[in-house]
């Protein structure tokens with residue numbers, strides 16, 4: 270009896286490849302391209318499949334990587350070794366997964382056509398219509414609020430000060446008034462931008478800031494990501510294709526693909542080049558306002574020390590020390606008025622304190 274070949278999708282391209290399996294201390298998948306791919310048994314999970322086929326994914330592999338096994342004996346052998354295979358199942362079952370898979374394959378083909386995914390991301394990002402980008406941002410925002418418990422800080426005086434600061438930055442940044450921004454109450458010292466013009470600042474970063482210019486620099490950096498549409502690029506690049514599919518078919522809440530994708534968004538580590546460009550943008554915006562970019566570097570240094578930790582505004586970013594050095598070189602005496610009065614700055618610091626009087 271002939272044994273049906275095992276089919277392997279590496280999750281990066283749409284190619285289906287015949288593979289040989291070796292049941293060693295890890296599962297070894299040899300798809301004939303030299304080095305075997307190794308999956309830990311504990312990380313292997315069952316994925317949707319037609320009856321008579323075992324299809325599995327791996328938690329540590331690209332999200333769309335799949336292995337298809339039709340041979341019952343091989344399937345039984347694998348299942349017996351993978352103790353966690355049915356964890357999260359059947360919640361992962363869903364139309365979006367199947368539809369996502371095929372459309373993701375199509376998107377991958379585009380990636381291959383354009384000589385590799387990063388280049389494709391650069392070419393595709395400008396093609397994504399703005400209306401779609403906004404919708405993407407809306408969905409990501411809902412996910413963010415789910416993750417952080419919808420704790421938008423709403424102290425009125427603080428909100429006024431925050432709006433004043435964002436508006437002051439928005440104009441020299443060349444962004445229209447549709448930019449939305451909010452401070453979220455969470456102790457994580459972070460800030461990030463979402464597609465469609467949304468900037469979020471975490472209270473944890475505000476708590477560590479000593480003056481408005483420090484926060485202004487960080488916000489200007491995030492506006493730079495918006496301006497350059499880096500998060501769209503990142504989304505396409507980071508395999509957020511399944512996210513796009515979920516949106517296209519309206520299957521949004523409860524889709525594991527989406528949670529994966531918004532995690533990608535929130536913890537997005539943009540490429541170093543994108544980060545350096547956002548820093549340049551921030552330096553430029555601060556200088557146009559007659560303010561120094563150096564305080565931003567000082568804030569990042571205070572938060573992370575030399576290395577730059579695992580926070581999203583910091584990960585993938587150039588080393589904090591280098592950024593501080595760069596911003597110090599661009600230091601200049603203030604020529605423009607302070608961006609906030611001392612009272613407004615105090616109000617902003619207390620934006621997450623409800624009922625406080627300033």
Ligand SMILES: [Zn+2]
Pocket residue numbers: 490494539544547581582586
């Ligand atoms: Zn950044």
